[in-house]
Structures are given as C-alpha cells and as structure tokens.
Amino acid sequence: MSTFIASSIFLWCSDEMKNKSLRIKLTDSAVQKRRLTAGTIQWVRDTHTLGFGLKVSPNGRKSFFVERRAANNGSAKRRTLGTYPEYGVEEARTKAIAWLRKLSEGIDPKEAERLKALKEEEVTKADSKEAYKEKLLNMTVFQLLEDVYLSGDERFKRTRAKKQTTVKDVRDVWKAHLKEWRHQPIRALTPRKIKDLYQDIAINKNAPSQAEKFRKYLNASFNVLINEWNRDYPDDELFAGNINPAEVGLKGEKVKAPIKEKVWLSQRQLSKITPYFDMTTSKTFEQIRSKQFYAMLIQYGLRKSELLGLMWEDVDFADGEGTGTLTFRDTKKGNDHIIPISKVMHYALKDYLNLTKTFYPDDDLGFVFRNDENTGPLTTNPRYALRQLNKLAGVSFSCHDLRRTFNKWIESPDILNQDKVVAERLLNQEPSGVNERFYQDIKPTDYRFLYDQLWWYLVTGAVLPKQFEPLTYWQMVHVISEVNDKLKDEPKLRTIQADPLEGVSPEIREMAQHYFSTSKDVKRLT
Numbered sequence: 001m002s003t004f005i006a007s008s009i010f011l012w013c014s015d016e017m018k019n020k021s022l023r024i025k026l027t028d029s030a031v032q033k034r035r036l037t038a039g040t041i042q043w044v045r046d047t048h049t050l051g052f053g054l055k056v057s058p059n060g061r062k063s064f065f066v067e068r069r070a071a072n073n074g075s076a077k078r079r080t081l082g083t084y085p086e087y088g089v090e091e092a093r094t095k096a097i098a099w100l101r102k103l104s105e106g107i108d109p110k111e112a113e114r115l116k117a118l119k120e121e122e123v124t125k126a127d128s129k130e131a132y133k134e135k136l137l138n139m140t141v142f143q144l145l146e147d148v149y150l151s152g153d154e155r156f157k158r159t160r161a162k163k164q165t166t167v168k169d170v171r172d173v174w175k176a177h178l179k180e181w182r183h184q185p186i187r188a189l190t191p192r193k194i195k196d197l198y199q200d201i202a203i204n205k206n207a208p209s210q211a212e213k214f215r216k217y218l219n220a221s222f223n224v225l226i227n228e229w230n231r232d233y234p235d236d237e238l239f240a241g242n243i244n245p246a247e248v249g250l251k252g253e254k255v256k257a258p259i260k261e262k263v264w265l266s267q268r269q270l271s272k273i274t275p276y277f278d279m280t281t282s283k284t285f286e287q288i289r290s291k292q293f294y295a296m297l298i299q300y301g302l303r304k305s306e307l308l309g310l311m312w313e314d315v316d317f318a319d320g321e322g323t324g325t326l327t328f329r330d331t332k333k334g335n336d337h338i339i340p341i342s343k344v345m346h347y348a349l350k351d352y353l354n355l356t357k358t359f360y361p362d363d364d365l366g367f368v369f370r371n372d373e374n375t376g377p378l379t380t381n382p383r384y385a386l387r388q389l390n391k392l393a394g395v396s397f398s399c400h401d402l403r404r405t406f407n408k409w410i411e412s413p414d415i416l417n418q419d420k421v422v423a424e425r426l427l428n429q430e431p432s433g434v435n436e437r438f439y440q441d442i443k444p445t446d447y448r449f450l451y452d453q454l455w456w457y458l459v460t461g462a463v464l465p466k467q468f469e470p471l472t473y474w475q476m477v478h479v480i481s482e483v484n485d486k487l488k489d490e491p492k493l494r495t496i497q498a499d500p501l502e503g504v505s506p507e508i509r510e511m512a513q514h515y516f517s518t519s520k521d522v523k524r525l526t
Contacts, residue, residue: 018039018040018041019040019041019043020037020040020041020042020043021042021043021044021045022042022043022044022045023044023045023046023047024044024046024047025046025047025048026044026046026048026052026053026054026089026093027089028088028089030044031054031062031084031089034054034056034062036056036058036060037058038058039058040058041055041056041057041058042054042055042056043055044056046093048093049093049096049097049100051066051067051068051096051100051103052064052065052066052092052093052096052097052100053065053066053067054084055080061083062083062084063080063081063082063083063084064080064081064082064083064084064087064089064092064096065078065079065080065081066078066079066081066095066096066099066100066103066109067079068100068103068104077103077108079099079108079109079110081095081096081099082095129233129236132232133229133236133238136186136225136229136238137185137186137187137238138185138186138187139185139186140181140182140183140184140185140186141178141181141182141184141186141189142174142178142181142182142183144186144218144221144222144225145170145174145178145217145218145221148221148224148225148228149170149217149220149221149224150162150167150170155228156224156225156228163305164376164377164379165305165308165379165380167379168379168380169213170217173210173213173214173217176210177197177201177205177210177214178197178214181197186222186225189245189246190245190249191245191246191248191249191250192249193249194218194245194246194249194250195249195250197214198211198214198215198249198250199211201214215246215250218246219244219246219247219250221246222244222245222246222247223244225238226238226239226244262401262404263395263396263397263398263401263404263405264401264404264405264408265393265395265397265401265402265405267457267458267461268461269393269394269395270298270393270405270458271458271459271461272392272393272394273389273392273393274458274459275392276291276294276388276389276392277291277294277295279291279351279355285355285356285359285360286372286382287385288352288355289369289378289382290382290384290385291385292348292349292352292369293307293369293378293381293382293385294382294385294386294389294402295345295348296345297399297402297403298402298405298406298458299342299344299345299451299454299455300326300339300406300451301402301403301405301406301407301410301426301427302328302403303331303332303400303403303428304381304399304400305332306328306331306332306337306428307328307369308367308369308377308378308379308380308381309328309329309330309367309377310326310328310367310368310369311329311366311367311368312353312365312366312367312368313365314326314327314328314329315341315349315353315368316341317341317346317349317350320346321343321346321347321472321473322343322346322448322472323341324340324341324346325338325339325340325341325445326338326339326340326341328428331428332428333428333429333430335428337428337444338444338445339426339444339445339451340444340445340447340448340451342448342451342452342455343452343472343473343476344452344455344473345451345455346473347473352368353365356370360374381399386398386399403427406426406427406454407423407427409454409457410422410423410426410450410454411423415457415463416450416453416454416457416463418447418450420432420433421433421434421438421439421442422442422447424439425439425442425444426444426447426450449466449468449469452464452468452469452473452476456476456480460480464476
C-alpha cells in the first residue's frame with residue numbers, strides 16, 4: 001500500500017513539474033525580468049554564447065549553467081557555474097567560455113576544480129602539519145610535563161585526571177632535577193643527554209629512586225605526545241622512527257635503589273608513641289591534623305593515599321559509638337573500601353570534626369585531611385610528625401611499615417589469630433589463594449570488635465577477650481583502669497573531658513580482674 005502511494009505521489013509530481021525552454025540573449029536586465037512560473041523549470045539558453053544558459057526554478061532560484069557534449073564521449077555534460085546575483089551575467093559568461101573550452105578538450109571542468117581544491121587542501125594540510133610538528137618539537141621540557149603529561153593543554157586531556165599526589169610528585173621531580181632544562185626545546189633532548197642526567201641523579205646525587213621517577217615521568221610524557229601525533233598523522237613520524245628518545249637513552253639503564261628493610265613494630269615500640277596523641281598539647285590545627293592522621297594509620301592499616309583522600313561526607317557516625325563506617329573511594333584496588341569506625345576512633349573523629357569547624361568556621365567541609373588552603377587534600381603525609389614518632393618509638397619506620405604491622409598483628413597466632421584472607425580483606429589487598437567471591441563475602445564491618453582489640457593491644461599489650469565486645473569504650477576504660485595498674489595514665493586520644501560510664505556488672509569486673517591478673521604473657525583471642 002505504502003509503495004503504491006509513494007509511486008502515485010512520484011507520478012503526480014512528474015506530471016505537474018514541467019520544463020520550459022527558450023533562447024534569448026542573456027543580459028543582467030533579462031535575467032532580472034525573468035518571472036516565476038508555478039510548477040515549471042525554465043531553461044533559458046544564451047544566443048550569444050552557445051552552451052551558456054540560465055535555469056529558473058519554481059522556487060525562484062536562478063543559476064547559470066554550461067552544457068556541451070565532451071569530445072571523448074557522446075554524453076552531455078551540464079555543470080552549474082553559480083547562482084544569480086552572486087554571479088553577474090558577464091562574469092558567468094567568461095567562466096562558461098573557459099569551461100566550454102575544457103569540455104571541448106575532453107576535460108570535465110567541475111572535476112578539475114574539485115581535484116585542484118583537493119590538492120590545495122592537501123598542500124594546506126601539509127603546511128599546517130609541518131607547522132604543528134615544529135610547534136611540538138619546539139615545546140620546552142616544562143611544557144612537555146605540564147601541558148602534555150599533566151594535561152594542562154586541552155588537546156592532551158584524558159578522561160581520568162591525574163591524582164593530586166601524582167601531580168605533586170611530578171612537580172617535585174621537576175623542581176629538584178630539571179630546572180636547567182626549563183627552557184630547552186624537547187628536540188634538543190638527545191638520548192645521550194637524557195642518559196647523562198639519569199646517571200647524575202642516580203649516582204652523583206645518590207638518589208636512585210628519584211632517577212627512576214625521572215625515567216617514569218619523562219618516558220610517559222613522550223609516549224603521550226607521540227600517541228597524540230600518531231592519532232592525527234599515522235603515516236608520519238614525530239621523532240625518527242617514532243621512537244621515544246627517553247626510552248632509547250635509558251634502555252638497559254637502571255640503578256637499583258638500596259632495598260629498604262621491612263619493618264614490623266612491636267607493641268612495646270608503638271606503645272611509646274601513645275602520649276603523642278594527646279590533643280590537649282596541640283597548639284595548631286596542623287599538629288591536630290597530624291595526630292589524627294597517624295592515629296588512623298595505626299588503627300586501620302590504611303594506605304596513606306586512601307586516608308588522604310577520605311571525605312567528611314564518607315564518614316558516617318550512624319547511631320553513635322559502635323555503629324559508624326568509613327568509606328574510602330578510588331582505592332588502589334579500584335573499589336570502595338568500607339570499614340567500621342572503632343569505639344575509640346568514634347570519639348577521636350568527633351573531636352577532630354569539632355576542632356576543624358572551630359579553626360575554620362566559614363569553610364565548607366571537604367577532605368578530612370584538607371590542605372592549608374582548603375583547595376583539596378594534603379598531598380603527602382605530615383613528615384615532621386613522622387620523624388617525631390620515629391624518635392619516640394626508637395626505630396625508623398614509614399607509613400607503609402604501620403600497614404605491615406597491622407597485617408602482622410591481625411595474622412599473628414599470639415595476638416588476633418585471623419586467617420590470611422581476613423587480613424587481606426581488611427587491608428583491601430588482592431586475594432591470594434581464594435576466589436573473589438569468597439573474598440568479597442568477608443565484610444570488614446563484621447570485624448568491628450577486632451579493631452577495638454587492636455587498639456587496646458597497642459595501649460596495654462593485652463588482647464581483650466570476646467566478653468568485652470558489648471562494652472562501650474568508656475566502660476572498657478573504666479574496667480581496665482581498675483584492674484590494671486599499667487593504665488593509671490589513661491591514653492588520651494581525645495580533647496573532650498568525660499567521666500567513664502558507671503554500671504559495669506560485677507561479673508564483667510570479676511572476669512576482667514581475673515583476666516589481667518593471670519595475663520603475664522600476651523593472650524590471643526580464642
């Protein structure tokens with residue numbers, strides 16, 4: 001049915017649309033006077049120049065044309081010269097004479113013009129390509145890192161922006177080792193020059209880890225640049241052989257950094273730093289922020305990048321002590337890592353939040369560990385505070401060593417005695433030896449009391465038995481303070497002053513007295 005209707009419409013249009021042909025001498029006056037005829041196409045051929053004419057469409061459009069049979073074949077060629085009044089009659093006639101001459105020679109002038117325009121476009125592209133190539137090769141090393149690798153230039157934008165820690169790391173390497181190259185064009189960076197600087201950083205400056213960062217960032221910057229060039233000009237080379245000069249210069253070059261000894265801290269060593277967490281001795285917000293940062297690293301065994309990225313909107317205090325959670329986004333494993341807020345950390349975080357609001361009452365809450373300008377998170381851990389902790393503990397350790405210590409305490413049969421896969425899940429590590437489904441079935445929030453046990457083990461050297469789980473933090477403080485002389489000076493990870501809750505049952509008190517009076521050695525959870 002639809003085919004029939006379409007055919008009918010086509011036939012109707014064909015019958016209605018008529019062609020009218022006449023010959024006159026074309027002049028501007030004659031063209032202007034040509035009146036429209038409804039449903040008729042007028043073909044007005046010039047009597048002065050054979051093959052030249054005017055087409056008047058029913059919609060009023062007037063266009064000049066030229067027509068002639070080509071010399072090498074019998075088919076008629078009709079080509080549009082241009083429209084009126086953009087073209088005057090004499091201008092169109094001059095062009096028609098030139099086109100008719102080409103048609104008589106067997107040349108299609110329309111195709112010739114298309115090929116000419118295409119050739120001119122290719123020449124223009126080649127010129128612009130060479131100019132673009134020169135621009136890229138003349139960019140400075142500073143521009144290579146900032147505009148290309150860190151995507152300062154819109155052309156090199158990536159869907160996923162670099163983390164602030166990466167941006168800071170790149171700029172630190174730049175400031176420390178590449179100042180002399182600031183204004184050098186990248187075309188001047190020969191493989192030999194790159195190799196010499198790498199060796200200078202690694203050997204003469206005794207900074208092999210910095211040398212590797214230099215390799216990593218410079219190599220990656222050149223790769224981004226080359227890939228972008230190949231996307232636009234796949235048949236041309238930006239560098240000889242399209243080979244990364246940093247890759248050529250540093251091939252086979254690698255100065256190994258001295259292997260750092262893995263450190264696991266003992267309870268005795270870490271217990272020495274608990275006085276550091278007394279917030280009442282802090283005079284500045286920076287000191288308070290550092291104390292909270294390291295308290296949470298110890299409590300949760302987190303990667304420092306995960307902790308630095310924590311937002312207040314992801315801190316859920318829920319229904320109070322023993323119910324809240326922390327959610328860490330964009331972790332190294334690529335997932336959201338949700339862990340419980342321990343009872344001691346509930347009060348610590350509450351106080352830290354209040355202090356943040358006190359010091360910065362007019363600022364919006366954003367990152368838990370905000371930078372001083374409140375434009376984002378801290379980009380690195382507070383190093384001065386870490387040196388203080390090293391001094392108190394009597395041993396040199398890093399943030400990652402606190403993560404190792406957390407892992408060891410969780411797995412140790414003499415402490416918390418958990419399976420390896422549980423430790424991996426709490427640390428948000430890739431599972432080893434188990435399938436992903438089993439790994440995901442382990443919920444850190446189901447191990448809420450374990451975090452309380454870990455903190456009290458740090459403070460007392462004893463593992464709280466399972467019977468302590470129903471107690472609040474203040475009840476734990478109350479019971480332990482009564483039965484253990486070692487806890488006369490109760491740990492101060494708070495700024496608020498509150499009395500321990502009363503009402504501990506005689507059964508719990510008696511159990512705790514028995515537990516601590518018989519625990520000369522560290523007990524494990526059974």
